[in-house]
Amino acid sequence: MTKGSDLLVAALENEGVERIFGIPGEENLHVVESLRKSKIKLILTRHEQAAAFMAATHGRLTGRPGVCISTLGPGALNLSTGAAYAHLGAMPMILITGQKAIMTAKQARFQIVDVIAAMRPLTKMARQIISAASIPAIVRDSFRVAMEERPGPVHLELPEDVAGEQTQNAALIPPHPIELPVAPPAALDRAAEMILKAQRPLIMLGAASSRPKLVEPLSSFVRRTRIPFFNTQMGKGSVTGGSNLYVGTAALSSGDYVHSAIDHADLILAIGHDTVEKPPFLMGPKGPIVIHVGCTSANVEQVYFPHAEVIGDVGASLALLADRIEGKLRPDPAFLGLRGKILERITQRAEDGGFPVIPQRIVHDVRQVMPEDGMVCLDNGMYKIWFARNYRTHVANTLLLDNALATMGAGLPSAIMAALLYPRRRVLAVCGDGGFMMNSQEIETAVRLGLNLVVLILEDSAYGMIRWKQAVDKFPDWGLTFSNPDFVRYAESYGATGHRVKRTEDLVPTLDAAFKDTGVHLVTVPVDYAENTRVLVEELQGRVPELA
């Protein structure tokens, strides 16, 4: 005979799970006891939301679901933002929540909310486990659903009496590799013909191109076809090498320098575009022909309605497409010229010495201290646009940002996950003073785990991005400023090390020293956001036509 919770933990081990993130409640105590006897590590966090962000990031970086756990009602609802983050961001994850017993109701309705109903719109699947014997099949099915395209979160509710129920030894189901069919030859022939007919084809790498297994096939496609490419925010860094074909990142929907290349194209091969992202360009009645390449077909939107599709395993389908077009394309010399101008504009003022520090300089200085494989994990705020536009990536998945739910508070938890997975790489969380405070308690988790991690806080004492939008929309400057704790002493109170950058030239050496040391470091730097309006509004509105 086996207990339900032992079966659950054995089923998780069977899926290769190494860690579970979260905060147990009394309804999870059977599971906690089963975990105590297993090889899986329980990583306690200080808020369930952070646990869900960590588990989602595990899924995002490895392709295998991260697992998080919470109690019923309040704890489960605290996971919900993380569920939405994984759902919109297509990150495989399993959320396990406790529940009161289902066969008895000794505490009446205390703490009971319908968590499954709450999770249903935020997940790919939400199920209650009603018998211990069903656990092996439910867990296997949940991992399958979470991992298969389009990946995402699965919620399982385990009532405490089911967790404690004894059952016959139910056999575990061994996982098997998931393989997708390749795009049909007719679709590949059609796409090849359209590309060969085009004069100025351009590749767009969207969010789904960042799936870990696509790094090699995508890089090879770009190298073989030599078609210039740009990416969406979440498609950043999905190609290794080939950076002489990179024409920029679309952080805005139109009117940025990269759009001079997009507007020049007569065909866009949109690889892995997911319309959860803020549109990287706007399709209209005229514009270029768009071919969508993905594991799943495109959602048809007002601003995205591809003319043709190549649906199937992206890596294998692109290899077949490259077979059809390699060596037959005439490179368009204009792209090269545009590329030079775009990248030159983007790097302007990158070495500006003003203090407080301007965003371009922050991005530039961060790039200086990050090795090629160093990982930058962004929270959400104004600086995200600057990093997306200006930060150059050379290795896949080295700039993690969220342009799907675009939630604040995920920067530090995602960096903690990256540091756990890649202990030998430099990992930097970049947070605004607003977003950092949404999950700053996880500094304790990072210190407790003995991680080497640096957190850069950009201080403007405001919800800067909204303040900027308020100014752009010509509203008076009102209601969006706050004061901050002393971040140096705040860091020290957790047993971390705090640094305050007081001169612009100190930013690089401070970050570098923080990385050379071990442990958790918080570096706070004041940011001058006057550039938001100067560049992202006035300059772009005035100067883009000049480039085109």
Ligand SMILES: Cc1ncc(C[n+]2csc(CCOP(=O)(O)OP(=O)(O)O)c2C)c(N)n1
């Ligand atoms: C959880 C959540 N709440 C609110 C928002 C709306 N929002 C987007 S950016 C932003 C301001 C971010 O402020 P901060 O973290 O200080 O970064 P800054 O823009 O000042 O650099 C807000 C409130 C959001 N995206 N997520």
Ligand SMILES: [Mg+2]
């Ligand atoms: Mg701020």
